[in-house]
Structure formats: C-alpha cells, structure tokens
Amino acid sequence: MRTIAELETAARRRLAPAHYDFYAGGAGEEETLRANEEAFRRRVLVPRVLRNVGKRDLAVELAGSPLSMPVLLSPTAFHRLAHPDGELATARAAARAGTVLVVSMAATTAIEDIVAAAREVTDDPALWFQLYLQPDREFTKAVICRAERAGVKALVVTVDSAVFGKRERDHRNGFLDLPPELSVENMRDDTGRVRDIEMPAELTWTDVEWLRTISGLPILLKGILHPSDARLAVEAGVSGLVVSNHGGRQLDSAVSTMDALPAVASAVDGAIPLILDGGVRRGTDVVKALALGASAVGIGRPALWGLAAAGTEGVTEVLEGLREEVDRAFALCGAADPAGLTAELVR
Ligand SMILES: Cc1cc2nc3c(=O)[nH]c(=O)nc-3n(C[C@H](O)[C@H](O)[C@H](O)COP(=O)(O)O)c2cc1C
Numbered sequence: 001m002r003t004i005a006e007l008e009t010a011a012r013r014r015l016a017p018a019h020y021d022f023y024a025g026g027a028g029e030e031e032t033l034r035a036n037e038e039a040f041r042r043r044v045l046v047p048r049v050l051r052n053v054g055k056r057d058l059a060v061e062l063a064g065s066p067l068s069m070p071v072l073l074s075p076t077a078f079h080r081l082a083h084p085d086g087e088l089a090t091a092r093a094a095a096r097a098g099t100v101l102v103v104s105m106a107a108t109t110a111i112e113d114i115v116a117a118a119r120e121v122t123d124d125p126a127l128w129f130q131l132y133l134q135p136d137r138e139f140t141k142a143v144i145c146r147a148e149r150a151g152v153k154a155l156v157v158t159v160d161s162a163v164f165g166k167r168e169r170d171h172r173n174g175f176l177d178l179p180p181e182l183s184v185e186n187m188r189d190d191t192g193r194v195r196d197i198e199m200p201a202e203l204t205w206t207d208v209e210w211l212r213t214i215s216g217l218p219i220l221l222k223g224i225l226h227p228s229d230a231r232l233a234v235e236a237g238v239s240g241l242v243v244s245n246h247g248g249r250q251l252d253s254a255v256s257t258m259d260a261l262p263a264v265a266s267a268v269d270g271a272i273p274l275i276l277d278g279g280v281r282r283g284t285d286v287v288k289a290l291a292l293g294a295s296a297v298g299i300g301r302p303a304l305w306g307l308a309a310a311g312t313e314g315v316t317e318v319l320e321g322l323r324e325e326v327d328r329a330f331a332l333c334g335a336a337d338p339a340g341l342t343a344e345l346v347r
C-alpha cells in the first residue's frame, strides 16, 4: 500500500500540469495551504499505556450516517479531470470503505449516477451533497430536490466562499474552466442548460433558516473557523459543522484548521459534531484532530491523488491506508475507540 505522498507523486506524473496545479494549489501566497499540514507536525502525541486496546472500534455516526472510521471524503470539484470514471470511482471507493462521500456541487457526474454506482457496492450508501446557495432560490431549491430524490442523506452548505479565492497557479496556467467535454452536471436547469456556479456573496444566517424550511435533510455548514460563528450555527439548528478553510483555497492567511479547532470545540461544547478538514495526511493527524474535539476528519486532495493514480482502487488505497494508520495510532495511544481520545494526548 502506498502512502498519500507516494500517490501524489503518481498522480502528478499522470495529470496535465495545469490540472495538477488546480488540485494542489491554494490561494495567494499559499500560507494557509502549508499551515494546515504544518499545524499537525507542530503537535505531538503523549500516549497513554496499559489500557487494553485489544478490541478497537473506529466507527462513528454523523448526522444520521454511519461511518466505519472517522474519515470521510470532503467535497472536491471536477473528478473527471483526474480519471475518466470521475465521481463514480470515488463513490464506489467510499461505499466500499463504509464512509461518507460529500459530492461537490461542482461534480462532473450526475448525482443519480453517483448514487447508483455506490448502490452497486452497498444497499444504503451514505452520500451527502455540498452546495453553494445560488442567488436564484428557485433553482437552488430544484437542485436540492433533485439531490434528495436521488437519495443523498445530508446537505453541506459551504459558507467560506463569498467570492472565489484567488488561486494564482490557475491564473498563471490559464486554467479557467473545464474542457468542453466535461460539465457540472448537477447545475442543469429545466431547459437542460448547465448554469455556472455563482459564489454567494450575499448569504446570511437568514438563508440558513430558509434552507431548513425547504429541506428536511440534516444541514451541515462547511467553512466555519470562528467560535462566534460556531455558536450562531448551533443556535441556527444545524446538524454539524466542518471546521475548514477550504484547503487553503479561499482566504489566504486564514488560521489553520487545527489551530482553529480548540476554540470552536469549546464554543460548541458537544452540542453538534465537528468535522475538521485541511492537511490530514496520516493516521496520527486523525488522532490529533479527534483528541482536540473533532468527531471525524475530511480529506480533500488525498482522494484526488488516489483517483488520478488508479481510479477506484487508488481511492481505496488512500482510505484503507488511512484506516490502518488510524487503527495503529489508536492502539499506540491507548484508545480503543474515539471516546478514548482526549485532549491530554496532544501537546
Ligand atoms: C481541487 C479541490 C476542489 C475543491 N472543491 C470544493 C468544492 O467544490 N466545494 C467545497 O465546499 N470545497 C471544495 N474543496 C475544499 C475541500 O472540500 C476541503 O475543504 C479541502 O480540500 C481539505 O483540505 P485537504 O485538501 O488538505 O484535505 C476543494 C478542494 C480542492 C483541493
């Protein structure tokens, strides 16, 4: 089994340079992109021993969906740029691993087809749908109804993107849009035209209330870093938060997610689950995030590297590699299950 770093090397060899840069890059100086990984390296584990870790259970439940381990696939755009099977491959790997795939609104495959691919692997796959609330509310509602009908189990609203982050690699490479043979299939309107995804600059907490009136699905907010926003999210009645800086692709110089986590966890005080994403590359990263208050972590780029390197098998390699590392790190930290990971393990 290859490490995520090795899969990234394999992916880089296969991808067009501009596509590799689109996946790998961040906003501006890429300070936040680097800070996410660096924040894990800066923390060390102080393990406990003699705690009978002979039987370990990595499973968690989030917003009504069961996960076989505390690792899910964060939403990422354009999987067909990485591999011809695109989101179908990613969905199969997630279903096989028993974890959640958050399908991006910028997916290059229709949500019905993604759900069908996962259902070939398992009866009741857990697929969530990420969205940017569009200025056209009727259209937004239609997209949500379509995803619900297809069988998604939760909605993840991305709130860190009032405007698009400036990814300077993309500007240098002239990578502005998908090649003509690909499109964001879930943005088709009733005329069959594919609409552009608009970044929702005018969004407020009122829109989160509106969303709760139009869908009964659990709603999670993705891109929360400030403890005051975390408190408002609890008041708004959402089912969970993703502590995320969009993998350093939005506000450069934003706090790393591991540095943001403790204050968010203390603000939420267990009321709703927290998912952390950004920079997770090793099982010990997962353990550090859980110890400091996350219920699970999300991975973005690692899944894209697996996908580009080897399709479904590559994403499986990433997920099973992480599972093995997480399990080993639990054992060596003296934790038999997620509840056994406490803040005292991290310095
Ligand atoms: C190529 C790429 C595309 C992304 N597309 C989306 C998206 O469509 N919607 C979204 O909410 N987040 C998107 N993200 C952010 C991820 O959901 C996630 O927050 C981030 O990748 C986590 O950091 P990591 O890549 O270090 O694991 C994207 C990230 C990357 C790298």
Ligand SMILES: O=C(O)C(=O)c1ccccc1
Binding pocket: 077, 106, 197, 246, 249
């Ligand atoms: O690349 C991204 O991070 C992203 O969020 C996105 C969203 C819409 C279209 C393309 C990319």
